[in-house]
Amino acid sequence: MAEREDEQGPNQGFRSGYVALLGAPNVGKSTLMNQLLQQKIAITAPKPQTTRNRIVGVLNRPQLQVIFLDTPGIHKARDRFNKILVDTALATLEEVDVICFVAEAPNPRRELDRFVLDCMRGVQTPVILALNKIDLMVKPELLPIIDGYQKLWPFAAIVPISALTGDGTEALLGELTGHIEEGPRYYPDDFVTDQPERFIVAELVREKVFHLTQQEVPYAVAVTVEKFKEQTAAKRIDIEATIHVERDSQKGIVIGKGAAMLKEIGRQARIDIERLLGARVYLGLFVRVQKDWRKDTRMLTELGYRGR
Numbered sequence: 001m002a003e004r005e006d007e008q009g010p011n012q013g014f015r016s017g018y019v020a021l022l023g024a025p026n027v028g029k030s031t032l033m034n035q036l037l038q039q040k041i042a043i044t045a046p047k048p049q050t051t052r053n054r055i056v057g058v059l060n061r062p063q064l065q066v067i068f069l070d071t072p073g074i075h076k077a078r079d080r081f082n083k084i085l086v087d088t089a090l091a092t093l094e095e096v097d098v099i100c101f102v103a104e105a106p107n108p109r110r111e112l113d114r115f116v117l118d119c120m121r122g123v124q125t126p127v128i129l130a131l132n133k134i135d136l137m138v139k140p141e142l143l144p145i146i147d148g149y150q151k152l153w154p155f156a157a158i159v160p161i162s163a164l165t166g167d168g169t170e171a172l173l174g175e176l177t178g179h180i181e182e183g184p185r186y187y188p189d190d191f192v193t194d195q196p197e198r199f200i201v202a203e204l205v206r207e208k209v210f211h212l213t214q215q216e217v218p219y220a221v222a223v224t225v226e227k228f229k230e231q232t233a234a235k236r237i238d239i240e241a242t243i244h245v246e247r248d249s250q251k252g253i254v255i256g257k258g259a260a261m262l263k264e265i266g267r268q269a270r271i272d273i274e275r276l277l278g279a280r281v282y283l284g285l286f287v288r289v290q291k292d293w294r295k296d297t298r299m300l301t302e303l304g305y306r307g308r
Helices: 029-037 080-095 110-118 139-152 169-177 197-212 248-255 257-277 297-302
Strands: 015-023 055-061 064-070 098-104 127-132 157-160 222-231 236-245 280-289
Touching: 015 029, 015 080, 015 110, 015 169, 029 055, 029 064, 029 098, 029 169, 064 169, 098 110, 098 169, 110 139, 127 139, 127 169, 139 157, 157 169, 197 222, 197 236, 197 257, 236 248, 236 257, 248 257, 248 280, 257 280
Parallel strands: 015 064, 015 098, 098 127, 127 157, 236 280
Antiparallel strands: 055 064, 222 236
16 A cells, blocks of 8 residues: 555545556556546556556545556466566555456456456455446447346446546446545645656657557567656756667567657657646657566566566
8 A cells, every 4th residue: 555645634524545446458447547537647558458557546536535556457367477467456455445347348358357356256345347438339238238247246336437438437436435434635635646757758658659569569568768857948858768679570660660650659659748747848769679578587677567
């Protein structure tokens, strides 16, 4: 659990608590957290296993503070790197007040969802099901899907939502906060995430790689920020980041013909980074081959991936 930044003593009626966003890969957990916070702090992509670290997002409302833990998608891990992702997700179950289990309504993956729920056996924390992506289906199709999930697990509530449009998210928040009791203000009321700016910048660059490249390349990429310096006179922030890949062939894809791909990754990332930082940004990107880094325990640690 995150350290308490600001416990101001008794505040009658003030409620605070932790919510874990859990589910299979690519069901919209990060999109949901961004929607609830009305701010982008977790990257999204139409590919599974986009989230690799546990992201903390803080929602502040009058007399209420909710700390969301956005986790990597739980799946059957076949290597050290993916085991770290799953361990990161499951570790949150021990430290939250309520679990928000996110599943896709139009494409229910019952076998994988059952696997994820089986990982939670013995956990006493209440679980609320958010059936996501209802914007992609018509209402009559939803009822049998709800019935199927009711048979799968004793959910405290089932709430159909669209994380993309925001439909149903206030109802979901109401169900989640119903399990949050009186408590201290863990973070200042202008606090949104515990992730440093360098981390979010690296994630925004990685998101663009996910969006713009195909096949195995997105999963072979890690990003580190080597330089983050405010140039006061120029009213600009200079950032240099390295995109790490596993093969020379992947490096060629990320750079592209005439460096066109790398320029486009940088262009799209810079727009989001400037929006995040509220300042002009110079973004320099470099590509480096780190052979088989996902299988190298030392490299995983150096790149910021650690298991339990």
